[in-house]
Amino acid sequence: MALIRSVFQEELDGVSQSLVDLASMVTESMKKATEALLAAELRLAEDVISADEKIDNYQHELDSRIIDIIARQQPVASDLRALITALRMSADLERMGDLSHHIAKIARLRHPDSAVPQELHDLIRHLGDAASKISEKVGTVIETRNTAMALELEKDDDVIDTLHRELIGKLTDGSWDKGVASAIDITLLGRYYERFADHAVSVSRRVYFLVTGEFAQG
Amino acid sequence: MALIRSVFQEELDGVSQSLVDLASMVTESMKKATEALLAAELRLAEDVISADEKIDNYQHELDSRIIDIIARQQPVASDLRALITALRMSADLERMGDLSHHIAKIARLRHPDSAVPQELHDLIRHLGDAASKISEKVGTVIETRNTAMALELEKDDDVIDTLHRELIGKLTDGSWDKGVASAIDITLLGRYYERFADHAVSVSRRVYFLVTGEFAQG
Numbered sequence: 001m002a003l004i005r006s007v008f009q010e011e012l013d014g015v016s017q018s019l020v021d022l023a024s025m026v027t028e029s030m031k032k033a034t035e036a037l038l039a040a041e042l043r044l045a046e047d048v049i050s051a052d053e054k055i056d057n058y059q060h061e062l063d064s065r066i067i068d069i070i071a072r073q074q075p076v077a078s079d080l081r082a083l084i085t086a087l088r089m090s091a092d093l094e095r096m097g098d099l100s101h102h103i104a105k106i107a108r109l110r111h112p113d114s115a116v117p118q119e120l121h122d123l124i125r126h127l128g129d130a131a132s133k134i135s136e137k138v139g140t141v142i143e144t145r146n147t148a149m150a151l152e153l154e155k156d157d158d159v160i161d162t163l164h165r166e167l168i169g170k171l172t173d174g175s176w177d178k179g180v181a182s183a184i185d186i187t188l189l190g191r192y193y194e195r196f197a198d199h200a201v202s203v204s205r206r207v208y209f210l211v212t213g214e215f216a217q218g
Numbered sequence: 219m220a221l222i223r224s225v226f227q228e229e230l231d232g233v234s235q236s237l238v239d240l241a242s243m244v245t246e247s248m249k250k251a252t253e254a255l256l257a258a259e260l261r262l263a264e265d266v267i268s269a270d271e272k273i274d275n276y277q278h279e280l281d282s283r284i285i286d287i288i289a290r291q292q293p294v295a296s297d298l299r300a301l302i303t304a305l306r307m308s309a310d311l312e313r314m315g316d317l318s319h320h321i322a323k324i325a326r327l328r329h330p331d332s333a334v335p336q337e338l339h340d341l342i343r344h345l346g347d348a349a350s351k352i353s354e355k356v357g358t359v360i361e362t363r364n365t366a367m368a369l370e371l372e373k374d375d376d377v378i379d380t381l382h383r384e385l386i387g388k389l390t391d392g393s394w395d396k397g398v399a400s401a402i403d404i405t406l407l408g409r410y411y412e413r414f415a416d417h418a419v420s421v422s423r424r425v426y427f428l429v430t431g432e433f434a435q436g
Contacts, residue, residue: 067298183402187401
């Protein structure tokens, strides 16, 4: 059955696809940043740092396109809301890219050492895996508008919060002997993973609200 | 001379005034949060924490109003851009409120002690003063569209970055004897002040771009 679709609908789909692309770029950056951190891989850290500019430009182009669609199509009600929400989602995703970039910069700063002491490698790996899983899922939520999956993200974020608390616990349980500079690195890294996940949840909640008209419970 | 102004222009002015109000609420929160931190004043910390909800609600109401204006007035070109930019500025200002709130929460967590060791009080006071000065200025920049003042903010932000580096230097110069938990507090506090200023600069750059069509140099 042939389906005739409006130019406007094509444009909305294009915006949605670009958000999915952004989520995928950000997931890739997060994976590489964690690997750069744990393996003290300078090349990977540099990859993430240069990919951040690409992400910023991609977002910038997307935002211009969205504003152009609003100006030309003059959408009202739900279509306008969807486009404004797309602008907010692109800002969240761009910020997730920044946070991966921050992680990569700590990896680069401590190279050829790893910024993460050996006994915290497993915990940081868990955080990195959970973070890249959550941004991968956000891409799927944007693409499929699957509200059940959007709710799952709230739980995925709880896992990250728990790992984050565990990480801070390792610094403050009295056994820390790696010095203050390393404690600062770990504090900031923990914060970056946590904020990355917060922005993913924010995107997911925006999709949930667009689809259901209700707020997801956090 | 009587001036007849359009409903639309009145609405745009109302949006601008609400952004100024938000900047003023955020400045107040920042001042109180720093005072709560240094004087270990629980009541002030609680004030900031409850004001954050007020700021969030104010922003939420403002954003709904902006989207409603876009839907009804269907602005194009520069008016649409100004309204989209207002949405972004309100998000920056709301985030600045969150960061003051984070500072107040550290103050509350360590009460009845101060989260800041005595020898860092001056430095944190400088940071707090510089941060509230920058958000005060941002309010004026939004209100007056003074581009010279918008450029000044770039330098004000450099001052905050320098203070922030000095703060981290105090933790890592080998003389730190306040333990890891306190180093974590100071690391996060430094990050919150720095991010607060970053968002202020972001607002100021948006005003600069609206007025001149050019990017302020950072």
